[in-house]
């Protein structure tokens with residue numbers, strides 16, 4: 001599932017450079033995530049980097065874009081046909097209490 005940014009966002013910009021998929025951009029009032037490019041950091045990091053840096057917990061699961069791990073694997077492959085995903089054995093979905101934070 002892609003993540004989304006909710007209204008509590010204070011538009012600090014911390015998440016934008018951390019996204020490995022360039023899925024985050026500045027919107028008219030708050031930052032926004034392009035669900036077509038968010039892989040939940042699958043293929044890059046063990047955990048969701050925007051979640052880890054956001055100071056106000058504004059990066060949350062987007063129920064309108066639910067994707068199981070298989071779908072994220074296919075999404076990564078479609079976005080990066082020449083690239084092998086990394087850290088997939090350590091990857092955890094958002095909200096996983098057993099996730100090992102990488103920051």
Ligand code: SF4
Pocket residue numbers: 002003018019020021022023024033037038039040041042048049050051059
């Ligand atoms: S979860 Fe990862 S890929 Fe998705 S918007 Fe956040 S940093 Fe980008």
Ligand code: SF4
Pocket residue numbers: 005008009010011012013014015016030031053054055056057058059
């Ligand atoms: S890090 Fe959080 S508060 Fe800052 S722009 Fe991103 S979503 Fe908004």
